[in-house]
Amino acid sequence: MRKPERVSGFFIPDLVENVFGEDWRGPPAVNVEAARWIHPTLLDPAIATGVRAAFGEGGRVPHVCLSDALAPPVAESVHEALTRARFVPHHHAPYPLSIARQGEQEPSALTGFVQWLGTDAAADYHAWLVGWRQKLVAKQVQVSRMGVGERFPVHVDTEDEGLAVVYNFTRPWEERFGGVLHFPHPSGKGDELRIPPLFNSVFIFRSRGAPHGVSQVLPEAGARFRYTVTSFFLAEG
Numbered sequence: 542m543r544k545p546e547r548v549s550g551f552f553i554p555d556l557v558e559n560v561f562g563e564d565w566r567g568p569p570a571v572n573v574e575a576a577r578w579i580h581p582t583l584l585d586p587a588i589a590t591g592v593r594a595a596f597g598e599g600g601r602v603p604h605v606c607l608s609d610a611l612a613p614p615v616a617e618s619v620h621e622a623l624t625r626a627r628f629v630p631h632h633h634a635p636y637p638l639s640i641a642r643q644g645e646q647e648p649s650a651l652t653g654f655v656q657w658l659g660t661d662a663a664a665d666y667h668a669w670l671v672g673w674r675q676k677l678v679a680k681q682v683q684v685s686r687m688g689v690g691e692r693f694p695v696h697v698d699t700e701d702e703g704l705a706v707v708y709n710f711t712r713p714w715e716e717r718f719g720g721v722l723h724f725p726h727p728s729g730k731g732d733e734l735r736i737p738p739l740f741n742s743v744f745i746f747r748s749r750g751a752p753h754g755v756s757q758v759l760p761e762a763g764a765r766f767r768y769t770v771t772s773f774f775l776a777e778g
Contacts, residue, residue, distance in 0.1 A: 575666040578654060580609050583670060593672035596745065602724060603747045605671060606736055610708060610743035618650035620710045620740070623768045626651060628686045638691045638755075641684040651684070655770060658682045658706075664774040667706050671745055677703050677774040687720055687767040693755035695725060698748050703775035705748035710768040712740035718762035724753045738767050748773060 572584045582588050596605040611619070626646055628639035646652050657663050664677040680703075687693070698705060707722065714720070716737060722744065724734040734753075736744050758767060 571662060571665045571669055574657075574662045578611055578615050578657060579666070580612050583607065583610065589670055589672070592670055596671040599746070600733070601727075602734065602751045603671075604734065604745060606742060606744045608739065608742050610741055613741070615650065615654070616710065616741040619654050619770070620712065620768070622646075622649035622651035623684070623686070623710055624766075625649075626684065626686075636693060638693055639686045639688075641686070643682070643684075651770075655682050655684060658770065658772040663772065667704055667745065667772075667774055671704065673704060675702065675776050678777050680773045680775045682770065682772045685767075685769045685771065687755065687758050688765075689758050689760055689762055692719075692757035695752050695754035697750055697752050698773065699775060700750055701775045702749050703747075703773065705746055705751075706772045706774065707736075707744045708770045709738040709740060709742045709744070710770065711738040711766070714738055714740070714765070714767065715761075717759065718765065718767075719756045719759040720762070720767040721756045722753060723756060724751065738769065748775075 576584055583592070592605055592607065596603050599605060610616075623641075626641040626649075628641050629645075631638050631640050641651075643652060643655050659679050659682045661678050664679045667673075668675070668677050685693075711720070714737065720738055722734075722736040722738070723732040725731075726733040755767075
């Protein structure tokens with residue numbers, strides 16, 4: 542597991558005790574379906590125990606960042622499909638980035654992965670992985686691309702309880718290219734979290750009331766693009 546840089550933060554024991562616990566397990570069918578996409582190590586209950594601990598110790602915004610998230614052939618196939626996908630400007634003008642609408646794509650590993658992320662089975666798997674005890678349902682999946690000059694201003698995705706799951710398909714990428722997912726510190730001084738878009742990594746965080754953004758992609762990136770697939774799994778009701 543690769544933990545992201547955490548500039549600062551604090552632990553909320555009440556949240557961790559009430560939202561998740563090591564003893565909770567998802568039904569076997571959850572992992573059977575996820576096995577088509579997910580790296581085998583992240584289907585192992587013993588590994589999941591460590592993931593849950595890392596998530597709970599993630600600070601003010603519970604989170605975990607994992608490398609080798611998908612089976613290698615899956616990650617390669619999704620990345621290749623992203624390079625061929627049809628992207629359009631984000632429908633909300635203040636967000637200068639591009640998105641790929643699912644209904645406008647040719648069938649591929651990307652569309653299959655996106656379809657799975659839009660299912661309650663995927664919600665069950667990710668809840669199982671981090672030990673989230675509350676029932677979650679899939680609400681939205683967004684495929685994004687960012688090039689030089691593009692960014693995602695600081696925003697809050699939702700005030701509903703649940704998880705945001707960000708899969709990264711960017712390669713190659715260097716820190717000097719920008720495009721870093723960041724969570725401003727509540728004090729207004731610097732960032733509390735900074736997560737680079739490392740290829741085949743996944744970043745999972747508690748999305749409720751969590752301001753975050755993506756820094757501008759800098760000219761040093763050249764013709765490279767930052768690709769992500771993000772799914773929101775939120776509480777029922």
